[in-house]
Amino acid sequence: MPTTNEDARLAQECERRIINAWPALSTLVVGDWVLRFANGYSGRANSATPLAYGAELDDAMLDMLEELYRADGLQPAIRLTPLVAEATRAAVLARGYRVRDRSFGMIAPLADIPVSEEAAFRIEARPEAEWVAGVAALQSGIKSHAGNLAAILERIRLPAAFASWLVEGEPVGFGMAVAERGMAEIGLICLDPAHRGKGIGRRIVAGLMGWAGATGSHSAYLQVEQGNAVALNLYRSLGFRRLYAYETRLLEG
Template sequence: MAAEGDIGLVLDCERRIVNAWPSPATLLIGDWVVRFAGGYSGRANSASPLKPGAELDEATLLLIEELYRSDGLPPCIRLTPLVGEATLAMVKARGYAVRDVSFGLIRSLADIEPSIEPDLQIEARPSPDWIAGVAARQSGIKADAGKLAAIVDAVRLPAAFATWLVAGEPVAFGMSVAERGMAEIGSVVVDPAHRGQGLGRRLIAGLMGWARAMECRQAYLQVDQTNAVANRLYGSMGFHQLYAYETRVLDLAG
């Protein structure tokens, strides 16, 4: 999951993720953050530990399950390296099934110049065009521009909403949020007609340049372990694995 010496850095990332990708509704229950965003994105609709060794007793887990069911969502738990052993065992014993597996990646920004290419347009707030552009290039619930807007409109920290233009046409999108020396990178999408041209790489490099200009020392992100293309790209750009985690869900009928 993560080396013992990295737990502090894992905690730094996990706490910042709550602010970089804010849910419309968020509860703090003990050492856990419980988030609701109408089902849009796993991070924004799950319970996550915010302290090394964080535990849930059975009554609290049942409360969290009821909160999700009341919202029409399956109970969802992110099992990061911060979760306590007893809770890990309890979640598995209750029949929570693995929905997806992810990596938390990180890299230093010490070698990055604080510069941005002219074809990369960066805005401090998410415009309707940026939201529509991201939603239009995704599928399923992630194509819901309204649910995406509810998340990104809630960002209150310094942010970059990036659009890559080719001959004035927006073809790639991404975002970054800076907090206390670290920048989260996410929502990177490239129009299918323009893939394979290195635009995702250049867009991510631009977001790292923005982060460096914001005096961030590190950039971090989360990626599905099964996304081989994205993992190769991030690895080639200097990101390395900090931790791995599972997102598990309990069927609504359970």
């Protein structure tokens, strides 16, 4: 749970902005929840997310949620963030939802973050086909589907940056950021394995932070798996701190 009232407010602001920064192909708003569907590409875009503190799901709502996801060929998935009411959290666990992943929401101030002037760092306002293909090639499983990735990215309506890092003119690393009302989400950081350990990932994240600051954003936020020690150390070194923790749970069968 966030440790202060201000952190609680920031956690809610991040969770609400995530819906726009990483849009699903279709959404339904049910009470204080948004149900998102995107052909199974990514966890966030194919799960139910609470939008307000104390968000509840009664048995009828849970039944409807499960029916809707199964009708779309998906396992019912719920993101249990600090916004979820404790009774709903208990009801989800009682139904047998298992943990798919555990993540941290992190945040960093953007004051005095310079705009990158490195020649190898390139930013586009919209994702080119080369960028989408490059990101998809560095993913595994369903996330390697370039068409589904492109379908999500095409729905972004906010100021965005699609970053590439070039080595000898060829892109070897990627990342993106989306700015909304003073805050920018950073995500999809991926790097060709042959170029890891050279500080490129750090330069991409720092470059996106510089872009976000130039848009007038005061903070950058991101989500990272709790067990990803390399990424956690990188983000902490760039000024990110843990804001909240959450888990995504799936119902099988």
